[in-house]
Amino acid sequence: MIRQAMWVLGLVLTGGALLAPWWFAGQGLPMALPLTGTGFWDYPGIATVVGKTLLVGLLSSLLALACASLIMARDAVALNPARNDVGITFAAPHLAFAIAFLWLFTPYGWFDRLLPFSLPWFEQQSLVTLITILVIKETPFLVVMGRQQLGQLPYRQWLLQGQALGTAPDRSWWLVVFPAWLRAMRLILFAVAIYSVAVVDLAQVAGPLNPPLLAPLIVSWQLQFDAVSQSLAAQGTWLLIAFGVVMVVAFYLLERSLTKLIGWRIGSRVKPAVTRIAAAATHWFSFTARGIFVVVSCMALVALVALSLGRGWFYPQVLPQVWNFEHWLERSGDALTLATTTLGLALATATLATLMIVWLREWQRYRSYELADAWLLLALFVPQLSLVVAWLASDWSTFMSSTYISVLVAHVWFSFAYGYLVYAPAERAVTQIHLSVGRSLGYRYWHSWWWFKRPLLHSALAHCFMVTFLVSVAQYVPTLLLSAGRLPTLTTELVAVSSGGEWQLPALYATLLWLIAFSALMLTQITRKKRVLR
Amino acid sequence: MSFTLSLTLLLKESPLNCWLFSKAALSRLLLGLVLCGLPLTVSASAAAPESEAPEQEVVYFYAWGGSESVNAYLRWVQQQLAAEEGIRLQHVKVADIGEAVALLLAERTPAASKIDLLWINGENFQVLKEADKLLTGLPAKVPNTSLLRDDLNWQTDFGVAVDGQELPWGIAQFQLVVRDALLTDIGADSMLTTKQFLQLAKNFPGRLSYPKPPSFHGTSWLKALAYELVDQPQLLQRDPKTVSIEQVLAPLWRYLDQLHPHLWRQGREFPGSAAQQRQWLNHGTLDNAVTFNPNEIPALQQQLRLTPAARAVSLGTTALTNFHYLAIPRASAQHPAALKVINFLLSEKAQQRKAALDGWGDPMVIKPSTATTDVTLFPSHPEPHVQWTAVLEQAWLQRYQR
Numbered sequence: 039m040i041r042q043a044m045w046v047l048g049l050v051l052t053g054g055a056l057l058a059p060w061w062f063a064g065q066g067l068p069m070a071l072p073l074t075g076t077g078f079w080d081y082p083g084i085a086t087v088v089g090k091t092l093l094v095g096l097l098s099s100l101l102a103l104a105c106a107s108l109i110m111a112r113d114a115v116a117l118n119p120a121r122n123d124v125g126i127t128f129a130a131p132h133l134a135f136a137i138a139f140l141w142l143f144t145p146y147g148w149f150d151r152l153l154p155f156s157l158p159w160f161e162q163q164s165l166v167t168l169i170t171i172l173v174i175k176e177t178p179f180l181v182v183m184g185r186q187q188l189g190q191l192p193y194r195q196w197l198l199q200g201q202a203l204g205t206a207p208d209r210s211w212w213l214v215v216f217p218a219w220l221r222a223m224r225l226i227l228f229a230v231a232i233y234s235v236a237v238v239d240l241a242q243v244a245g246p247l248n249p250p251l252l253a254p255l256i257v258s259w260q261l262q263f264d265a266v267s268q269s270l271a272a273q274g275t276w277l278l279i280a281f282g283v284v285m286v287v288a289f290y291l292l293e294r295s296l297t298k299l300i301g302w303r304i305g306s307r308v309k310p311a312v313t314r315i316a317a318a319a320t321h322w323f324s325f326t327a328r329g330i331f332v333v334v335s336c337m338a339l340v341a342l343v344a345l346s347l348g349r350g351w352f353y354p355q356v357l358p359q360v361w362n363f364e365h366w367l368e369r370s371g372d373a374l375t376l377a378t379t380t381l382g383l384a385l386a387t388a389t390l391a392t393l394m395i396v397w398l399r400e401w402q403r404y405r406s407y408e409l410a411d412a413w414l415l416l417a418l419f420v421p422q423l424s425l426v427v428a429w430l431a432s433d434w435s436t437f438m439s440s441t442y443i444s445v446l447v448a449h450v451w452f453s454f455a456y457g458y459l460v461y462a463p464a465e466r467a468v469t470q471i472h473l474s475v476g477r478s479l480g481y482r483y484w485h486s487w488w489w490f491k492r493p494l495l496h497s498a499l500a501h502c503f504m505v506t507f508l509v510s511v512a513q514y515v516p517t518l519l520l521s522a523g524r525l526p527t528l529t530t531e532l533v534a535v536s537s538g539g540e541w542q543l544p545a546l547y548a549t550l551l552w553l554i555a556f557s558a559l560m561l562t563q564i565t566r567k568k569r570v571l572r
Numbered sequence: 573m574s575f576t577l578s579l580t581l582l583l584k585e586s587p588l589n590c591w592l593f594s595k596a597a598l599s600r601l602l603l604g605l606v607l608c609g610l611p612l613t614v615s616a617s618a619a620a621p622e623s624e625a626p627e628q629e630v631v632y633f634y635a636w637g638g639s640e641s642v643n644a645y646l647r648w649v650q651q652q653l654a655a656e657e658g659i660r661l662q663h664v665k666v667a668d669i670g671e672a673v674a675l676l677l678a679e680r681t682p683a684a685s686k687i688d689l690l691w692i693n694g695e696n697f698q699v700l701k702e703a704d705k706l707l708t709g710l711p712a713k714v715p716n717t718s719l720l721r722d723d724l725n726w727q728t729d730f731g732v733a734v735d736g737q738e739l740p741w742g743i744a745q746f747q748l749v750v751r752d753a754l755l756t757d758i759g760a761d762s763m764l765t766t767k768q769f770l771q772l773a774k775n776f777p778g779r780l781s782y783p784k785p786p787s788f789h790g791t792s793w794l795k796a797l798a799y800e801l802v803d804q805p806q807l808l809q810r811d812p813k814t815v816s817i818e819q820v821l822a823p824l825w826r827y828l829d830q831l832h833p834h835l836w837r838q839g840r841e842f843p844g845s846a847a848q849q850r851q852w853l854n855h856g857t858l859d860n861a862v863t864f865n866p867n868e869i870p871a872l873q874q875q876l877r878l879t880p881a882a883r884a885v886s887l888g889t890t891a892l893t894n895f896h897y898l899a900i901p902r903a904s905a906q907h908p909a910a911l912k913v914i915n916f917l918l919s920e921k922a923q924q925r926k927a928a929l930d931g932w933g934d935p936m937v938i939k940p941s942t943a944t945t946d947v948t949l950f951p952s953h954p955e956p957h958v959q960w961t962a963v964l965e966q967a968w969l970q971r972y973q974r
Contacts, residue, residue, distance in 0.1 A: 146856030261670030350876030353856025430678030522686030523664025534665035538638025
């Protein structure tokens with residue numbers, strides 16, 4: 039009876055926390071579809087907007103998937119796969135990384151000043167630059183998450199079985215492990231694809247502006263308050279949601295097609311020389327790609343630290359006029375306060391979101407009922423500013439009288455989807471037999487979960503906690519608008535101070551954010567390593 | 573993990589082992605999180621207004637946070653207000669003041685507004701005025717209004733009557749910032765004609781640009797150009813519905829058609845904002861930028877924030893001039909304190925400090941009682957009628973955004 043009551047209580051709390059924001063959004067989200075005759079399709083350059091947005095979404099996600107797959111291929115067949123190689127790139131805050139990348143690699147940038155030849159590939163505000171930055175940022179995310187998902191698969195046995203049947207490990211990876219890994223990565227790939235099509239900050243800083251991509255265009259419409267702009271913003275929101283669906287369908291079809299294509303290759307004979315060349319090429323690519331990620335990220339981090347210390351750094355100078363170390367000391371008090379708020383909010387968010395995710399998975403197991411992932415990941419589809427503005431226009435503030443609770447609920451809600459897509463596939467790969475054994479030994483449900491099932495999900499839990507933590511750290515719009523400025527974090531301050539023409543303070547905040555994210559990743563890796571060593 | 577492996581793991585991990593493990597790792601982690609997270613959470617919550625002591629007067633001032641000079645000035649104001657008035661001024665930094673306008677428009681009455689004071693002008697003011705979101709009668713409630721200069725036409729903000737709903741804080745005058753070498757090349761000193769600007773673009777292809785409309789500075793560039801180029805500039809003071817728009821603006825589009833092929837990326841791409849263009853001037857990507865603060869250039873150069881190899885010049889003999897203002901939301905619960913803050917910001921002490929070249933360098937809107945370092949402003953022409961903003965932006969997008 040008590041157990042039933044606990045499940046009901048959990049259902050009410052978790053269900054309420056997940057569904058209430060949708061109810062509030064329903065109150066405030068304008069229903070204006072971008073149909074013909076509404077004027078939306080007459081907006082100047084809208085065809086270019088649509089084409090470039092889809093191109094960036096598809097190309098950057100596909101390239102990131104290809105890079106991550108090749109790196110994973112090397113990992114899977116290596117005796118001692120690398121673990122922390124892409125950590126520094128993974129931890130880089132998107133906006134900070136883009137600022138540093140542009141400062142280093144664009145024409146008239148630091149390398150252009152240093153080298154006798156120019157680097158013509160990365161123009162300011164160009165598709166190539168944006169896609170490159172997205173690929174560099176998304177690939178490590180896929181690799182870190184991919185390694186965690188791969189760890190849930192018995193891939194070593196599969197490779198051994200393949201080897202016993204005369205198939206080289208590199209070929210076995212592509213024929214046997216890769217399809218299963220791709221299936222396990224489905225939700226994560228959906229998230230990356232949706233992010234690529236809906237990205238705002240990177241697109242504003244590095245992408246084309248005439249016309250911009252759809253997501254930054256919607257934000258600019260939302261910040262103009264005439265009726266025409268507001269209508270365009272409402273219609274654009276629904277178009278962006280449709281683009282999210284398009285990306286999901288595209289990647290689902292890609293996964294099915296690749297699996298089918300690979301299935302046809304099983305049993306076919308390939309010359310050993312071809313396998314060897316392919317393996318060597320994979321190894322070379324994996325090594326080079328990781329090298330590029332690490333080198334570019336380290337350079338970007340050094341550039342940010344230098345920018346935060348340097349004053350009077352104008353073209354064509356290679357070094358600044360003055361190194362100003364006092365700036366760090368002067369602003370350390372503010373930075374520490376901001377970091378404290380950021381960490382407190384992120385830790386509370388990660389704890390709550392992880393608990394909710396674990397509870398929801400167990401509830402589905404307990405009820406032998408699988409909720410469709412789409413319902414749980416819907417938050418990834420809707421542009422964030424649209425949702426938050428809809429909440430503000432609803433009864434949200436009536437129910438969330440406390441600023442802190444209001445922001446925390448929003449952070450948990452936005453983090454939930456990312457945490458779920460990390461944890462759920464790994465949890466699905468673990469059977470309930472262990473938990474049942476525990477219960478047969480007399481332990482209660484959650485005791486059994488803790489003693490018998492949790493150890494098997496240690497890595498997934500750690501990654502889920504880390505991802506929800508990092509998502510909370512990165513929140514700008516919900517933190518600013520729901521707290522109405524009462525809860526400034528490193529991210530809200532970074533975005534605000536980055537809107538000017540100066541680098542010193544933004545670079546300081548960006549460096550701190552990078553260090554926080556890198557520390558979170560390292561803690562996750564250390565926890566995981568300890569678990570493996572045991 | 574396969575069942576066999578899992579079972580092996582399961583057998584290895586007796587409940588005792590699990591207990592030890594959990595104590596050693598996960599429990600420690602969770603405990604750490606609770607121990608670390610709770611105080612952090614509480615400290616963060618302490619920043620929330622709910623926990624403010626009732627006698628404390630806290631004013632949440634929403635203002636653009638992109639300028640370190642402005643932020644430093646506001647830190648000085650915070651110290652002064654705390655010492656003199658016992659008011660805690662909280663600068664809420666935003667990337668775009670439109671975010672605060674969105675928040676204010678979404679707030680429902682009769683709940684108290686989260687915003688106590690705003691730094692706004694132009695379209696944002698118009699929107700809030702139309703929505704009846706602002707406190708009225710400010711001149712009568714702020715004693716230092718009497719210090720405001722008589723020669724400034726601050727009673728209209730981008731063609732919209734202020735009607736006591738905002739008070740001016742500073743003067744904005746549109747100017748170009750151009751690298752010295754280019755000005756020397758064309759033989760210009762403190763002023764560039766539109767013809768000279770076109771010639772510069774031809775002499776230095778790919779080195780000039782302007783912020784993309786409809787950004788604030790991009791649209792201002794169009795207005796400034798229009799004043800210089802149209803045959804009857806006085807028509808820009810009238811509602812565009814009363815004139816032939818195409819005919820009035822034809823010289824402007826002819827000029828831009830000539831100019832664009834010589835701009836950065838052949839005029840097919842533009843900086844997103846004035847701040848970005850200033851970064852690119854420092855970075856070396858461009859040789860020009862735009863500003864709305866005539867004092868800003870020497871101030872920024874003194875602070876090593878702008879390349880010393882550039883200076884401000886006027887576009888034509890007169891400069892597009894407007895004001896930036898302070899306003900109080902009608903629904904704020906801190907009207908008396910917010911009014912005291914405005915009064916302080918309009919005091920001679922605060923205005924002098926604001927105009928200092930080693931700080932913000934924003935021109936004063938009050939009559940100083942003593943000699944000051946405030947620079948002489950260029951002869952000015954006012955903002956066009958407010959409806960021209962949308963007309964110019966839409967026409968530009970139709971022509972050049974493809």
